[in-house]
Amino acid sequence: MTGLSLWLRYARASLAGQVRYPGAFLLQLAGHFATTLMAFAGIWILFHRFGTLHGWTVGQVALFYGLVNIEFAVAEMVGRGFEIFGDAFLRTGEFDRILLRPRWTVLQILGHEVRLRPLARLAQGDAVLALGLAATPVRPALFTVPMLAWTVGGGVAFFLGVLIGQAALSFRTLESLEIANVLTYGGVEAGQYPFDLYAGWFRVLMTWIVPLGAVTYYPVLAILDRPGTPPPALAPLAPGLGFVFLGAMLLYWHRAVRRHASSGS
């Protein structure tokens, strides 16, 4: 069986479990949708109060907001196993069983749970992105649509990389590290706004060390055809940094797995 079909089988089992109580599931989804949408309401209120943000309109900020939420939602759906890795796999000794199976560890943990709850964040991200595209003049669809897809791909890779890095770090601490929230939920918070309003050190850190800006800010500059640094001609390459980050985190993960000594009894 190929890796993909194995993962699909994992996914089907996980999905079937979650829709077992459809009423409760839909209620939870609706609640989550409403609450994540509140965050955008907050941005809207600020625009209502102050009018403008460094020359950006609310429609343009909606593009950042929509993109980063879509990226994080997809990564959260498939990467749940890494998010809870320390508590659910390491401390319990469950990871040793995974090591016994003749399959790639990353694939098995990706298959641990395909979480449906982030569908709510995904839906509101899509809605806000669509509103933003409707309200803002962007480059022709022939450029914008593939660029958006490529950006979302890079962004999902980036957030998956964060979750995998968090899990690999927990080989040292044996518990899930809440500090990673700085890059996951904190990354969503930071990515919602154009990077040119942040301090220089923050922008450099969040573009070159942790390439959040490369999967939110710079691609949107390209879509808007807005001058900035780097010039819009180079900006379409930026989402590639998300994949580079994921690759680095996978290497780190493999090093950590090789050094792993079980915690179980």
Added chain:
Amino acid sequence: MTAYLSAFRARWQVTLQYRAAALAGIVTQIWWGAINIMVYAAFYDGAHPAPLNLNQTISYVWIMQGTLALMPWGCDPDIADAVRSGAMAHDLLRPVDPWWWWFCRAAARILGRLVPRALLMAGFAGIVLPLAGLDDWALHPPPAPADAALFAASIVLGLVLSACITVLLNVATVRTLSPLGANAVITPLSLILSGNMLPLALFPAAAQHVLLLQPFAGLGDLPCRFWLGTLQGPWAAAALAQQIAWIVALTWGGRLALRRTLWRLEVQGG
């Protein structure tokens, strides 16, 4: 009385043990605060007049991040476990009033989470930042000692209020047999309505009266206003009275709901 005190003390000591969690929490809060402050600074750049100036908003953000533990995050996890396992029946055999028992546990837990985080945040935003030459980004002290005293009183009332809400969530969990529903509603509600997401004063003017009268304002926004010195004389008295009124109402409502729930209690497990 001693039973309640010892419940309080035990819970307080247990909560204080989680030092790594407090440290991780404070790093996250600082990061969050820094992002928020940069965003507010960019909005204020447009020079539109606002009810709070930028320095006040920055202090507001730091106070909110430092007192995040004051939010009623959800049902007491031990109570949720007891409901799930059926140990609830056992708990009810204790010769204590469950409302007060739960209230003491909730208050101690909130206090135990609040004190280390608030002190660390005050040290960072109020002392380290000015020393590092970042006075523009720092938490500024209240304008007068009286404001500081009112702030302290208001925080204590906020803590009592938060504990009252937590007990209500416990009651909801006992009734519905799952903490998920109550927790899913309360977290966003309290983050938005307490001013944590956005200072209440920056909401549209039409909503201001309603926002100031609702109970969650007492968990963050009213204490912040005392700190900033924007509540004086009769307004200060009214704000404290608002908090006390909600504490009384939630205590009364919570005790009533608890009695009703225990009247026809379903225990699961076996």
